[in-house]
Amino acid sequence: MLPAASQTAGSIIRPASFCGVVGFKPSxxxxxxxxxxxxxxxxxxxxxxxxxxxxxxxGVAAMSxxxxxxxxxxxxxKPRIAICKTSSWSQAYKETSTALAVARHAAESLCKGSVLDLTLPNACNEIEQVQARIMLSEMSRRLTFERIHYPKKxxxxxxxxxxxGAEIAYLQYASDIIVANTTKTSIKDLFDNQVDILIAPSALN
Known part of the structure; x- marks a missing residue:
């Protein structure tokens, strides 16, 4: 029904996966x-x-x-393709595991060679918790008016x-922003030096 949406915690990638359509989150x-x-x-x-x-x-061309x-x-x-199961792989459903295996086969056909298994840099180890705190802290501040004046709605x-989010101290938030920026740098280095395409699960199931 809609050609575009905003992305915060996965509100393009996951819904696209659930609905079997293409989702793209640009820079x-x-x-x-x-x-x-x-x-x-x-x-x-x-x-x-x-x-x-x-x-x-x-769509992206028109909007940008x-x-x-x-x-x-x-x-x-020939692109350099790798698969990353991420630190949350143990939570993946059987269907997700099967889909990733199919993706590997398609990727091998595309690059006419083997597909690497890649582990994310150490800088990414805490990124799930960091992302959650950043989002909660910022959304709490962004929706302060609604939280104070219309909590029942x-x-x-x-x-x-x-x-x-309101309970997260600013020093914690500031520290998380630094970690997030460090992680972004490590991911950029990954694409600069090791891979062109990184395949990872979009959702648990």
């Missing part, structure tokens, strides 16, 4: 979030859903003004998240 700032009710300024990213990669490319993105071209060089889950 921060690729699409302006002006006019969007921000939830987490450090995490919010405008992205796009579509039936195909071509549809999504066209980067019209070159609408031209999906075939690969001319908020769901119990959202209200608890806002209350939990």
């Amino acid at each position: 921060f700032g690729k699409i302006s979030i002006a006019g969007v009710k921000s939830l987490s300024v450090s995490l919010d990213t405008m992205g796009c859903f579509g039936r195909t990669v071509e549809d999504v490319a066209l 003004g980067d019209y070159e993105m609408a031209k999906v071209q075939e690969l001319h060089n 908020l769901s119990a889950l959202l209200l608890k998240q806002l209350d939990d």
Whole structure:
């Protein structure tokens, strides 16, 4: 029904996975979030859903003004592809394991060679907890007015998240931002030096 959505905690990648469509989360700032009710300024990213990669490319091109993105071209060089099961792999359902195996087979056909198994850098070890605290802290501040003046109009889950976020000390938040930035640098180095495409599960099931 909608060609675009904002992304904070996985609100493009996971829904796309659940619905069997293409979801694309571009780099921060690729699409302006002006006019969007921000939830987490450090995490919010405008992205796009579509039936195909071509549809999504066209959507992002239109929203960003980067019209070159609408031209999906075939690969001319053999890409370096790796699979990362992440630290949460033990929680994955059987269907997710099967889907990743199918993805590996498709990737091997694409690169005409073996696909590596990759472990994320040590800087990523705490990133799930760090991301959760950053999101809770920022969303609590962003929705302070709603939390104080209209608590009965908020769901119990959202209200608890806002209350939990309000309990996070600023020093903790500032420390988490530093960890997040360090992690981003390590991931950039990963793509600069080791892989072109990294395949990982979109959801537990």
